[in-house]
Amino acid sequence: MREHWRLAALTAYYWATLAARKRRLRHWAIVGIAPVTILFYHRIHEDRATPWTTHPRAFLRQMHWLLERADLVSLQEAQKRLLAGNFSNRPVVAVTFDDGYEDNLRAALPFLIDHGVPCTYFVTVENVLRGRPFDHDARYGAAPRPHTPEQIRGLAESGVEIGSHAWSHCDFGQWNDDETRRQLGDSRHALEDMISAPVVRFAFPFGRPENAPPLAIAAARHSGYVAVCTAHGGYNVPPCEGFVLRRFHGDDPWIRMANRVTVDLRLLRRSAPALPDAVPAATPPEFAAEAAWAATPDRAAPAGAIPIQNALSSCLGPNDPISAPSSACQVAAYEDPCVESLRG
Numbered sequence: 596m597r598e599h600w601r602l603a604a605l606t607a608y609y610w611a612t613l614a615a616r617k618r619r620l621r622h623w624a625i626v627g628i629a630p631v632t633i634l635f636y637h638r639i640h641e642d643r644a645t646p647w648t649t650h651p652r653a654f655l656r657q658m659h660w661l662l663e664r665a666d667l668v669s670l671q672e673a674q675k676r677l678l679a680g681n682f683s684n685r686p687v688v689a690v691t692f693d694d695g696y697e698d699n700l701r702a703a704l705p706f707l708i709d710h711g712v713p714c715t716y717f718v719t720v721e722n723v724l725r726g727r728p729f730d731h732d733a734r735y736g737a738a739p740r741p742h743t744p745e746q747i748r749g750l751a752e753s754g755v756e757i758g759s760h761a762w763s764h765c766d767f768g769q770w771n772d773d774e775t776r777r778q779l780g781d782s783r784h785a786l787e788d789m790i791s792a793p794v795v796r797f798a799f800p801f802g803r804p805e806n807a808p809p810l811a812i813a814a815a816r817h818s819g820y821v822a823v824c825t826a827h828g829g830y831n832v833p834p835c836e837g838f839v840l841r842r843f844h845g846d847d848p849w850i851r852m853a854n855r856v857t858v859d860l861r862l863l864r865r866s867a868p869a870l871p872d873a874v875p876a877a878t879p880p881e882f883a884a885e886a887a888w889a890a891t892p893d894r895a896a897p898a899g900a901i902p903i904q905n906a907l908s909s910c911l912g913p914n915d916p917i918s919a920p921s922s923a924c925q926v927a928a929y930e931d932p933c934v935e936s937l938r939g
C-alpha cells in the first residue's frame with residue numbers, strides 16, 4: 596500500500612512538473628548539455644517470478660511511449676553525444692538488458708528488432724555456455740533459462756549489440772586483480788568467438804558502486820572495452836568521455852521510467868550537476884544556429900557548432916588513470932534504485 600501512495604505522489608509530481616521539464620530540456624539542448632538516460636532491463640515475462648522480471652504489457656507500454664517521445668539511440672550513439680554534446684530537445688534514451696534470459700525472445704526482443712530500437716544485450720557467459728540458470732533467481736524459487744550460444748549469435752546477426760556481463764555473474768568488489776582480468780578478458784573472448792564480432796562494452800553484475808571498483812573499471816579499459824555500465828542510477832551529462840555509463844532500472848512501473856527519462860531535477864541534483872538551474876528566457880544569439888539545428892528532425896552533429904567542446908579537458912583528467920568522469924559528469928549518482936527512500 597505504501598508503494599501505491601508513493602507512485603500516486605510521483606504521478607502527481609510528474610504531471611505538475613512536465614511543462615517545466617520540457618522547457619528546461621529545450622534550453623539544455625541549445626548548448627548541448629541535455630542528459631542521456633540509459634535504461635536496463637533483465638527479463639520480460641508474464642510470471643513476474645523475480646523482482647527483476649517485467650510483465651510484457653508493461654514493457655511494451657514503455658517502449659511505445661519511448662518510441663513516440665524519445666530519441667532511442669544505441670550506446671555508441673549515446674557515447675558520441677556525451678563526448679560531442681547532446682543537442683536533442685527530446686529525451687535521449689538507450690535500452691540495455693542484463694544477464695541473458697531466453698524468455699526475452701518471446702516478446703521483448705522481437706519487438707525491439709521489428710521496431711528498430713537499438714539495444715545492447717549484456718550476457719553472462721558461463722550461464723549461456725553451460726545452460727545453467729542464474730543463482731540470483733534461485734533465491735525466489737525460479738529457474739528461468741539463459742539463452743543458448745546459438746540464440747546469442749542470432750541476436751547479434753539481427754543487429755542487437757552483444758556486451759559482456761562477466762564470465763560468471765560475480766561481484767567485482769570481491770575479486771583480486773587476476774580474477775578481475777580473467778572475468779573481463781575471458782568473457783569478452785568467449786562472446787567474440789560466439790558471435791564472430793567484436794565485444795566492446797561491459798556491464799558490471801549487481802552494478803552498485805561497491806561492485807564496480809575503480810581498479811576493475813581501469814582493468815576493463817585495459818582489456819579493450821570502450822564503455823562500462825553501472826546499475827545504481829544516474830544521468831549521463833555531456834560533455835564527458837562516457838566510459839562509465841550510468842543506468843536506471845527499467846524494470847519499474849511506467850511512471851518511474853517516464854519520470855526519469857524526462858529528467859527529474861531532484862535526481863539530477865543529488866550530486867553536483869553541471870546543468871544550469873536558471874535557464875535563459877530566450878535563446879542567446881550566439882546559440883541561434885544550434886537552436887535551429889536542435890529543432891530539426893535530423894540531428895547529425897553540427898560541424899563546428901559545439902560551444903562546449905573546450906570543457907572536455909576538465910572531464911578527461913590527464914592524471915586520472917581511468918579517466919573517470921569528473922564531478923561535472925557525475926550527475927545524480929544515487930544509491931541503488933531499490934532503496935525506497937531515494938526512488939524517483
Ligand SMILES: [Zn+2]
Nearest residue numbers: 693694800801
Ligand atoms: Zn546481472
